[in-house]
Amino acid sequence: MIEPFLFARRTNWPLESNRLTVALEYLRNKEVPILDLTESNPTNCGFSYPGGDILSALAEGDNLEYKPVPRGSLKAREAVSRYYRERGSPVSPERIFLTASTSEAYSYLFRLLANPSDHVLFPHPSYPLFSFLGNLNDVRLETYPLIYDGKWNIDLKSARHLFCDDTRAFVLVNPNNPTGSFVRWGEVEELNVLCRDHNTALVCDEVFADFAFDANQDRVSLVDNDQVLTFVLGGISKTLGLPQMKLSWIIINGPRELVKKASSRLEVIADTYLSVNTPTQNALPLWLSHRKEIQERINERIRQNYSFLKEQAENARDCELLTTEGGWYAVLKIPDTYSEEEWALAFLNKDHVFVHPGYFFDFDNEAFIVVSLLASDDVFQDGIKRILGHISRGEL
Numbered sequence: 001m002i003e004p005f006l007f008a009r010r011t012n013w014p015l016e017s018n019r020l021t022v023a024l025e026y027l028r029n030k031e032v033p034i035l036d037l038t039e040s041n042p043t044n045c046g047f048s049y050p051g052g053d054i055l056s057a058l059a060e061g062d063n064l065e066y067k068p069v070p071r072g073s074l075k076a077r078e079a080v081s082r083y084y085r086e087r088g089s090p091v092s093p094e095r096i097f098l099t100a101s102t103s104e105a106y107s108y109l110f111r112l113l114a115n116p117s118d119h120v121l122f123p124h125p126s127y128p129l130f131s132f133l134g135n136l137n138d139v140r141l142e143t144y145p146l147i148y149d150g151k152w153n154i155d156l157k158s159a160r161h162l163f164c165d166d167t168r169a170f171v172l173v174n175p176n177n178p179t180g181s182f183v184r185w186g187e188v189e190e191l192n193v194l195c196r197d198h199n200t201a202l203v204c205d206e207v208f209a210d211f212a213f214d215a216n217q218d219r220v221s222l223v224d225n226d227q228v229l230t231f232v233l234g235g236i237s238k239t240l241g242l243p244q245m246k247l248s249w250i251i252i253n254g255p256r257e258l259v260k261k262a263s264s265r266l267e268v269i270a271d272t273y274l275s276v277n278t279p280t281q282n283a284l285p286l287w288l289s290h291r292k293e294i295q296e297r298i299n300e301r302i303r304q305n306y307s308f309l310k311e312q313a314e315n316a317r318d319c320e321l322l323t324t325e326g327g328w329y330a331v332l333k334i335p336d337t338y339s340e341e342e343w344a345l346a347f348l349n350k351d352h353v354f355v356h357p358g359y360f361f362d363f364d365n366e367a368f369i370v371v372s373l374l375a376s377d378d379v380f381q382d383g384i385k386r387i388l389g390h391i392s393r394g395e396l
């Protein structure tokens with residue numbers, strides 16, 4: 001008898017579509033127009049981009065030559081360095097490693113820091129891709145809670161108990177997806193002590209850092225954190241709203257000797273893949289020179305949608321908009337008379353509005369829904385009015 005083909009256990013994911021995806025596909029096949037409040041691909045949201053410059057930057061003569069540099073070309077790293085200087089945090093190009101995406105940056109770091117089955121601590125609720133990234137890199141993911149008391153905070157008491165000898169990295173998402181919460185200075189101070197005591201690195205995902213709703217002195221970027229080995233992640237999928245161009249970076253900081261050792265190992269990992277393509281690296285300086293105008297348009301959209309949602313939620317029955325400080329998402333607490341999935345299915349089937357249920361993001365309890373603030377204002381306003389109207393009727 002022929003034995004069944006064996007795949008690696010790490011790929012034993014449940015691959016069946018969930019009920020929401022099946023319902024969405026059914027409606028789309030019937031060409032029912034759907035108001036998609038999960039859309040978070042900025043290139044689908046009607047923003048105008050400086051298209052001429054974005055495309056002409058790809059037509060450089062230098063692109064015909066291949067001069068691989070494991071950390072990424074100096075020209076591109078200098079452009080990233082200028083970006084941080086503009087933000088008030090000088091970073092020398094030697095501290096920058098380019099990658100093709102932030103997800104790839106996570107993989108490099110898990111490969112650098114953790115042996116199979118070592119621990120990495122992640123926030124919850126947070127971004128669903130983390131469980132796959134942990135899986136694919138053979139690390140054990142444990143989650144530490146974020147708690148909400150009118151604003152989101154790291155539950156440091158719980159986080160402290162999760163640290164052990166195998167904890168190789170503590171991941172922060174700053175601001176977090178989908179809670180929109182920034183890391184605060186007091187939290188970093190305490191995490192530095194915990195990480196130093198356990199030889200744990202800090203990994204801080206700051207891909208949404210340029211999208212804050214207001215100025216708040218209490219927020220910090222970890223780019224300047226030199227107390228423990230620290231890696232900050234950023235990239236143009238969010239910073240420039242250009243996810244298709246595939247370019248991200250890792251900024252390394254920390255005690256000098258440790259940074260030196262980590263950098264030389266990270267360089268070997270980067271050299272093994274050399275995954276960032278030459279045209280993108282050559283185009284980066286020109287693309288980043290358009291950062292402010294691109295971000296202005298995105299910031300205007302998310303602020304406008306958030307304030308519309310706030311006003312509507314204040315006047316709606318049985319619905320609370322959780323405080324969001326930044327990022328591209330908003331979270332609504334809705335009545336737990338039905339499950340999140342039942343609500344989301346009802347919004348889809350009856351109102352033709354697609355939202356994400358909170359359990360996609362590992363919320364502790366029900367019922368929450370998550371909406372993207374990137375949708376064009378007419379789609380967003382119509383979609384929000386339909387679901388709030390539905391909730392106020394109290395029935396599925």
Ligand SMILES: Cc1ncc(COP(=O)(O)O)c(C=O)c1O
Nearest residue numbers: 101102103127177207235237248
């Ligand atoms: C918090 C966070 N980090 C990273 C990513 C992935 O970024 P990239 O497109 O650079 O891989 C996302 C994508 O939505 C995200 O939400």
